[in-house]
Amino acid sequence: MSEKSSAASGGLAAASLDTGRGFESRRAVITLILLTLAYTCVALDRAIISVVLQPIKLEFALSDSQLGMLPLAFSLFFVAAGIPLGILADRINRRSIIAGSLLAFSLATALCGAAQSFVHLLLARIGVGAGEAGSGPAGMSMISDLFPDRQRARALSCYYLATPVGIILTFVVGGYLVGHFGWRMTFLAAGLPGVVLAIAVLILMREPVREREEDSTVITRNAPAVHLWAVVVRMSRAPALRNLTLGITLNAMVSAAILIWCAPFLLRSHGMPVAHAGLVVGLFYGAVSVLGVLGGGFIADRLSRLGQVWRTRLLSLAALFSIPTLLGTLLFRDTFLMLASFAAWAILSxxxxxxxxALTQSLVGVRQRATVASVLYLLTNLIGAGLGPQVVGLLSDVLAPQFGSQSLAYGMSIMAIGHLWAMFHFYRAGRTVERELGEQQQFQGAH
Structure with missing residues (x-):
């Protein structure tokens, strides 16, 4: 073996020491922290539009249907870029994809503040969507390599803490900035942290060796091509994976629709000013949902000792009890009851x-994880973040002649059907999840 090959093998072996060790590895924990911060920037730059909708509506004289186009345009271009970037993340260095993604969408967010018309703002949000597409699939794939199955739900729950933290920053800090400095400065402030973090990712993050490939430099360097159609076929034909995909998409649709319109709902139905509405959403969704995100991962990993089906039962029950708490949030006129329901929904949803x-990552092969994640992000963003808010905007406009300022609340209430539908699919996933996980483990063991 040549000196160069020996050095490469030695570097690969050193890197592999961290692969699969999970929370016992310092490098894995540092990577998880950086990935969580990166996804926090994603969540912040994605959600910041929700606290500025009302000021933008007034400045550009827009309808609710036009406002709904902003998240839809974001989602369409997120989807357009997401699949090729997800496939690329299964083939090349994922750290570079994450750093480039951070830089692109952060600069596009800052440019939103310079928009001089609705069209300019729409184009800038398209840039944000396309830029954000590369971060999530690559990050999820890295975490799945660094953390074993018994820790994966906890690790991904820590990663998805970025969502409530991003909500807190969006509605508390963003609400304050909108109230005191205007929506343009708010966009600028939201974009700058990602630029700094992109540099930190390049300096501090290491690319992990992909699980089960640590003994072969040839396999690592010359990975087999990932065929998108094969991944889509597997996701559609494997019952547990198919039902998990549908349940995730439906839950994401409800959450996105509610959060995008939550601040305008508080303004119209409860008379709260922008700054106060942002504080309420930040505290009663962002801060409280931390308990749900973390609790879901820890409870699921505990329940998995009784069988993987218990993870799907947890998902089904959470979706079921999300329905009455969401309806209470939107239909209670008493502010205290509304906030209590909102906090309960934040945890359950x-x-x-x-x-x-975590289950979707365990149900597919190592070189398919980022691709599967990109398909999930396609669905959750196109149907969830894109279609969900647009449907609420249309329903609000249709109901406005009859219900006036309460039309938005009733339009949002209809979205509770999504939780019921998600519950059905999570329950169905539990019927075959044990068998499919066993088949996947046998396949990876044979290869």
Whole structure:
């Protein structure tokens, strides 16, 4: 063996010491922290539009249907870039994809503040969507390599803490900035942290060796091609994976629709100013949902000792009890009851992140994980973040002649059907999840 080959093998062996060791590895924990911070920037730059909708509506004289186009345009271009970047993340260095993604969407977010018309703002949000597409699939794939199955739900729950933290920053800090400095400065402030973090990722993050490939430099360097159609076929034909995909998509649709319109709902139905509405959403969704995100991962990993089906039962029950708490949030006129329901919904509607995504990663091969994640992000963003808010905007406009300022609340209430539908699919996933996990483990063991 040549000196160069020996050095490469030695470097690979050293890197492999961290692969699969999970929370016992310092490098794995550092990578998880950086990935969580990166996804926090994703969550912040994605959600910041929700606290500025009302000021933008007034400045550009827009309808609710036009406002709904902003998240839809974001989602369409997120989807367009997401699949090729997900496939690329299964083939090349994922750290570079994450750093480039951070830089692109952060700069596009800052440019939103310079928009001089609705069209300019729409184009800038398209840039944010396309830029964000590369971060999530690559990050999820890295975490799945660094953390074994018994820790994966907890690790991904820590990763998805970025969602409530991003919500806190969006509605508390963003609400304050909108109230005191205007929506343009708010966009600028939201974009700058990602630029700094992109540099930190390049300096501090290491690319992990992919699980089960640590003994072969040839396999690592010359990975087999990942065929998108094969991944889509597997996701559609494997019952547990198919039902998990549908349940995740439906839950994401409800959450995105509610959060995008939550601040305008508080303004119209409860008379709260922008700054106060942002504080309420930040505290009663962002801070409280941390309990749901973390709790979901820890409870699911505990329940998995009784069998993987218990993870899907947890998901089903959480979706079921999300329905009455969401309806209470939107229909109670008493502010105290509304906030109590909102806090309960925040916990229940965020339990699914770690357990559901961890199961999808365990049900597919190592070189398919980022691709599968990109398909999931396609669905959750096109149908969830894109279609969900647009449907609410259309329903609000249709109901406005009859219900006036309460039309938005009733339009949002209809979205509770999504939780019921998700519950059905999570329950169905539990019927075959044990068998499919066993088949996947046998396949990887044979290869």
């Amino acid at each position: 965020s339990l699914w992140y770690g357990p559901a995504y």
